[in-house]
Amino acid sequence: MNIEEIQGAVILIVDDNPENLGVLFDYLSELGITPLVAQSGQDAIELLEEKMPDIILLDILMPGLDGFETCKRLKANNKTEDIPIIFMTALSEITDKVRGFEAGAVDYITKPFQLEEILARIRAHLIIQRLKNDLQVKNEALQESLERERKLMEDLRLNLSISLPHELRTPLNAIIGFAGFFINPKRVLKPEKVVEYGNEIYQGGLRLNRLVENSLLYANLKLLKYASGDRKTWQRETSADSDRIIASIARQKAEELERQEDLELELVDADIRISPKNLEKIVTELLDNALKFSPAGTPVRIRSTVNANLCVLTVLDQGRGMTKEQIANIGGYMQFERKQHE
Numbered sequence: 001m002n003i004e005e006i007q008g009a010v011i012l013i014v015d016d017n018p019e020n021l022g023v024l025f026d027y028l029s030e031l032g033i034t035p036l037v038a039q040s041g042q043d044a045i046e047l048l049e050e051k052m053p054d055i056i057l058l059d060i061l062m063p064g065l066d067g068f069e070t071c072k073r074l075k076a077n078n079k080t081e082d083i084p085i086i087f088m089t090a091l092s093e094i095t096d097k098v099r100g101f102e103a104g105a106v107d108y109i110t111k112p113f114q115l116e117e118i119l120a121r122i123r124a125h126l127i128i129q130r131l132k133n134d135l136q137v138k139n140e141a142l143q144e145s146l147e148r149e150r151k152l153m154e155d156l157r158l159n160l161s162i163s164l165p166h167e168l169r170t171p172l173n174a175i176i177g178f179a180g181f182f183i184n185p186k187r188v189l190k191p192e193k194v195v196e197y198g199n200e201i202y203q204g205g206l207r208l209n210r211l212v213e214n215s216l217l218y219a220n221l222k223l224l225k226y227a228s229g230d231r232k233t234w235q236r237e238t239s240a241d242s243d244r245i246i247a248s249i250a251r252q253k254a255e256e257l258e259r260q261e262d263l264e265l266e267l268v269d270a271d272i273r274i275s276p277k278n279l280e281k282i283v284t285e286l287l288d289n290a291l292k293f294s295p296a297g298t299p300v301r302i303r304s305t306v307n308a309n310l311c312v313l314t315v316l317d318q319g320r321g322m323t324k325e326q327i328a329n330i331g332g333y334m335q336f337e338r339k340q341h342e
Helices: 018-030 041-047 067-075 094-103 115-182 191-226 228-236 242-256 276-292 324-328
Strands: 010-014 034-038 055-059 085-089 107-110 263-266 300-307 310-316
Touching: 010 018, 010 041, 018 034, 018 115, 034 041, 041 067, 055 067, 055 115, 067 085, 067 094, 085 094, 085 115, 107 115, 115 191, 242 263, 242 276, 242 300, 276 300, 276 310
Parallel strands: 010 034, 010 055, 055 085, 085 107, 263 300
Antiparallel strands: 300 310
8 A cells, every 4th residue: 555645644533432543643643643632522613723734533422412413513604515524433233334424424434443444445445536526626627617708709799899890990991991992983193192102001901911811810719728739739849940930930030020229139059849820920020010119219129049849039118018907918919008109
């Protein structure tokens, strides 16, 4: 038997026989178990107001409050109802054993008891109790996760109804507005205006395309939890020469936003277990945010380091920043303080 599985456990022994208490106390102590003792049901109830054991060994035949009644009271108490109770009894009638189980006991040991049997039953029920506790913790974590997912979906629906139409309207207004100059037969555009307006339409189209592509990517990422095959395929892909990929994206994005002089690169090469397409998307979105929302003339530093089996990518800018609460609430199409900082 693996004694380490039960070492450190706290066990309450309830028996009106001092000799039984002494034998069990010494035996369990030698095994690295912490025994608590009570010589009556009432003493046990009072002791449990201060200390909580992992399991209770409870004698049935005791003067005053017997084991049956003690067990019933413990099971009726929210604080003690989940503690496993093993009856210790000289009663051998089936009706007495059934009565014990009906009172809430999980097992019984017949007196005169064998110490090895007591140890085996203690171990079995401690393991069962730990498994139950682990399952409860996992269930609670699952419920929290489901509630978090539900809230994220509600937030996403709200953000889609508020933010996405605005994001789509902005480039559409530019496309429709500048395209109107081209279809006006009464207006002859100068060549430089044709180039200017055409570029505005092109940029609006690129912005719309990015919004659509990001929406599709977001949906695919959400579906990944249900498509393990796709997830494994992505996890097998590798981006070699990551420093070259990151540097190329950074320079292109800085040029688009006329921030070339602000860009600072400190990159090391690393083979990263990620698809090149996904690495490009991550870097593009991070840098787009950093360059758009930090003042021109302030540095935007991109640094990569290798730490054991991890590649750490850091983007540092002088933008407004975000609070811890905002970071915790980041979700799809989420915008913070739009009215103040649009």
